Every structure is written in C-alpha cells, then in structure tokens.
Amino acid sequence: MIGRMVFMNVWTMISGLIALYILVFLAAVAGSVLFGCAVYNDAKSKWNDNATMWGVLVGILGLIPGIIYLCVRNEPLKRIYVCHNCGWGNPLSARQCGHCGAGLYYPTEETLQRQKKAKTLLIWGIVMWVVMILAFISIFIVMFTMIPAIAEGNITY
Numbered sequence: 001m002i003g004r005m006v007f008m009n010v011w012t013m014i015s016g017l018i019a020l021y022i023l024v025f026l027a028a029v030a031g032s033v034l035f036g037c038a039v040y041n042d043a044k045s046k047w048n049d050n051a052t053m054w055g056v057l058v059g060i061l062g063l064i065p066g067i068i069y070l071c072v073r074n075e076p077l078k079r080i081y082v083c084h085n086c087g088w089g090n091p092l093s094a095r096q097c098g099h100c101g102a103g104l105y106y107p108t109e110e111t112l113q114r115q116k117k118a119k120t121l122l123i124w125g126i127v128m129w130v131v132m133i134l135a136f137i138s139i140f141i142v143m144f145t146m147i148p149a150i151a152e153g154n155i156t157y
Contacts, residue, residue, distance in 0.1 A: 013142065013146060016142070017139060017142060017143070020135050020138060020139045020142075021139065023131070023132075023135045024132050024135045024136050024139070027128045027129070027131045027132035027135060028128075028129075028132050030125075030128045031125045031126075031128035031129040031132060032058075032059055032060070032062060032125075033059055034121050034122070034124050034125030034128060035058055035059065035062075035066065035121075035122070035125040036055045036056065036057075036058045036059020036060070037055065037059070037121045038118045038119075038121035038122040038125060039054050039055050039058040039059075039066065039069055039118075040052065040054065040055025040118075041114045041115075041117045041118035041121060042073065042114070042115065042118040043055065043069070043073065044114050045110075045111040045112075045114035045115045045118060046073060046074075046111075047080060047081065047082075047092075047111075048073070054069050057069075080092070081094070081104055083097040083099065083100065083102055083104060084102075085097060085100050085102035086099050086100040086102070088100065090104060
C-alpha cells in the first residue's frame with residue numbers, strides 16, 4: 001500500500017512539473033506576443049512606416065530586435081505627419097501644412113490612444129515574463145527537492 005502511495009505521489013509531482021512546463025511555455029509565448037503588439041502600437045504612434053515589421057520581429061525574435069527598435073524609434077528624419085485636410089506629408093516640426101496651410105496638431109488623439117495601448121501591452125508583457133520566470137524557478141525548486149529523496153530511496157517508481 002505504501003509503495004503504491006509513493007508511486008502515486010511521484011506521478012502527481014511529475015504531472016505538476018508538466019503543468020508548470022506548460023505554464024512557462026504559455027507565459028513565454030504570451031509575453032512575446034504582447035511585446036510585439038506593444039512595439040507595433042508604439043511604432044504606429046510615431047508614424048513609423050515599418051510598424052508591422054518591427055512588431056513581428058520583436059514578437060518572434062524577442063529581445064535583440066526590441067533593443068534595435070529602441071535605438072531607431074526616435075529617428076526624426078523619416079517621421080512625417082499627414083495633414084488631415086489634404087493628406088500631404090509634413091515634418092513633425094511643422095505647425096502648418098506646407099500644401100494647404102491648415103494647422104497641424106501633434107500628438108493627435110489617435111497617437112495618444114496608441115501610446116496608451118502600447119504602454120498597457122508592455123506592462124502585461126512584463127507580467128507574463130515575470131510569471132514565466134517564477135514558474136521556471138518553482139520547477140527547479142521542485143526538481144531539486146525531489147533529487148535527494150530519489151537518491152535516498154524514499155521515492156521509487
């Protein structure tokens with residue numbers, strides 16, 4: 001009876017470890033997707049033409065493209081502001097449209113909403129990565145507490 005109970009406990013611990021591995025994987029995927037969405041919204045709020053590219057690169061490849069994006073995100077030479085009156089592209093420093101003379105107001109409501117959305121997604125991405133790290137640490141704690149018990153012969157298969 002005791003051997004069977006120990007056997008059940010081993011399988012309970014193994015199934016718990018498998019569940020933690022799945023949690024780590026899901027948290028990592030969710031964190032990467034949220035970081036990609038945050039970068040996409042941040043790039044769109046800065047009128048970046050390559051927002052989709054940056055979002056996909058950061059979402060799939062992670063940290064390295066994210067650091068590169070942070071280095072080039074405030075590059076003012078390629079950023080333009082589109083006039084809502086005529087659609088003409090103007091530099092962000094302009095206060096009036098060079099084509100029709102309409103007043104330009106930056107940031108617009110759309111860019112402010114995208115910046116807020118990017119910040120929210122970034123926070124949730126960080127939360128997912130913290131959950132992943134905590135789950136990963138708990139996996140190692142459980143594994144290292146099982147090793148001495150297996151070595152002493154207290155847990156058998």
